[in-house]
Amino acid sequence: MTTCRSPHDPNCTADLGAQYITAIPYYAEKHQSFYEELLSQGILKPLLSCMEGMAIKEGIHNYVAPRGISSIVKYYLGDSDVFYNRQVTHINLKEGKLEVCSKSGPSEMFDAVILTMPVPQILQLQGDLKSFLNESQKQTLEATRYSSRFALALFYEAGTQINVSWAAKYIVNNPCVRFISIDNKKRCSESPEVGPSLVVHTTVQFGAENEHKDKEDVEALILDQLHRILPGLPKSTSVKCHKWRYSQVIGSVSNSPGEMTLSIHPLLVCGGDSFTHSNFDGCTDSALAVLNVFKCHF
Template structure:
């Protein structure tokens, strides 16, 4: 069996693993590495500090399917809804610029459950805290080095992490990239942002009339915060176990850019002051978590590389992810589908 390494346990990585398993079941042994302590990537769900508190989606908040994507990716949406991983977003949303014909979906168990579903379906061997540092070509295979631990060899490698992290890899990758490919990758731009999760004890009522609010669309004159949500209302789990509520806020893209080089510990009090300016009656939380998304949504994607970039066909090395499409669920699906096609083509070449 061909030994395949997928670097990144986010949405693209989990979809690549799942599609490879479903289309090449008896031909591949799939391994997934991620440098984080949990899967999900930018669809991660943060555990609460206390089991009595609601968890927090500190990355992606919900999924919007346009009419076209709802049709072209119908089977995946149907699968996730049937499995209870997704349900229609049914709550009070203020300031959302709704796209006609689109449907919003939320994950009742948190957005990371979407990634975990596809990883489970893939049957892949998942290894967390495996930070890849370099790729070295060894004949018909790749020797993959990581920050801590021994290197391992794989027949194919699929990279799904943000493009700047791909460009930082050591080994043979820099020499294998053509001048055009390097220029394409270096032109990719991301927005940056900070996410703040405020955890409250059971019995606390966050007295706001909404479940989700977009401040930048409401004329609230906040240069810092663009989005806020009360997790259990957004997910539609208000009638479940009486967990303490969690409020999540996201900073605006200009604010993230302005504070790009600052540590999250320095920025947290700035964001928190703005939260209480906007919501002066908000109770005091029992815990706060601040997360810095250095690479949030893709602003400028890789030109002329729809879905992926093949760096080498034999042994196969592919770069993929939302930077090769667009930053949402369907963009990651498109990237994973294109990787599958490249993998199939590479397998045919090998035979």
């Protein structure tokens, strides 16, 4: 759930990851309190803009985040102390506690740790982590599979017109582009004082074929295909290309109830969409499962 800003205008934003949230009837009921809270706070609102090519199914609700999809994360972290740009490298067991080491900043000691990064990144952690894993858990985690894809954001000057009838469109029969969104139009947050933004998502196949290339080279390929699809597209003020190495889970951790507990004393738990499925409801299910583990041990 990433929202980026134009380097020329911080009010011009684009969602590089999730574009909207879909709630099927089962989860709309199961997670009703979460949806009601986010809607009441203005974090989410119903998706009303034209999404060409999107399948419409009875009973399904679609939502957008008017202030960008990252506003959901910011809302839930609002009362927490958050330290950014600390890449965890080691987890060690010391005197009955967990020592967490990062590339920047001092190591810290914790009574409990939750790991929610993609499973391959969990398995890359150094220190004592592997000693917490039995062979069955290790094999289960190693079997997890992900898709990769690229996202491209284009930012424009205020007053720029992008002359299409839709707010977002699913593209078929293109070797590169799968989805295009006029992001501010999709979120119904258009303003004459703020330039529009456009987002492109590539196909899973294109992501797999190009995941080891430099972003600059991939950016040129995507732009070429985009201009073939929208030949009259105006010139942007800036472009941002992002590679989602672990975009969506296509083979989640099997037989997992939304989490995997690696240690009880001290408590070390893995969670996230790797243990459910890659959408808002999958993340919520995992969060509730991890919470239940904490309730049982604290």
